[in-house]
Amino acid sequence: MKMLMAIVQPKDASKVQAALAKAKIGATKLQSTGGFLREGNTTFMIVVDDDRVDQTLAIIKENAKTREQFVAPSAYIDNAANAVPMNVQVGGATVFVLPVDQFIHF
Numbered sequence: 271m272k273m274l275m276a277i278v279q280p281k282d283a284s285k286v287q288a289a290l291a292k293a294k295i296g297a298t299k300l301q302s303t304g305g306f307l308r309e310g311n312t313t314f315m316i317v318v319d320d321d322r323v324d325q326t327l328a329i330i331k332e333n334a335k336t337r338e339q340f341v342a343p344s345a346y347i348d349n350a351a352n353a354v355p356m357n358v359q360v361g362g363a364t365v366f367v368l369p370v371d372q373f374i375h376f
């Protein structure tokens with residue numbers, strides 16, 4: 271059994287959530303904040319059997335888009351006086367795959 275922690279952009283969260291539900295894959299959605307941009311993103315906690323990991327990754331990949339984002343220096347550096355604005359590419363998704371020892375449901 272594995273837990274996928276998938277960080278996606280808020281614009282993609284509804285699509286990812288609907289696609290997971292359609293595939294009968296259980297998920298918990300958390301509101302989160304990126305450490306770099308300090309903007310809201312969405313983290314899904316998804317626990318699946320090992321043989322559904324690839325399917326789950328495919329669903330996330332299909333529904334989470336890559337986007338370019340222009341970042342003002344103040345968004346990522348506290349002392350922004352000499353910082354240069356930059357473009358960053360965000361997403362489609364950042365996914366961590368972790369082992370799960372037990373799934374307990376009372």
Ligand code: 2BA
Pocket residue numbers: 277303304305306307308309311358359360361362363364
């Ligand atoms: P943020 O930390 O807000 O990062 C947003 C995007 O900014 C990143 O997109 C990346 O393209 C860029 N970026 C991040 N740190 C950077 C840096 N030090 N210098 C230049 N550019 C930088 P993604 O890679 O798609 O990440 C999207 C979100 O996934 C991140 O939002 C963060 O919430 C999460 N994430 C990414 N890597 C992580 C990690 N190693 N551990 C935990 N969360 C992570």
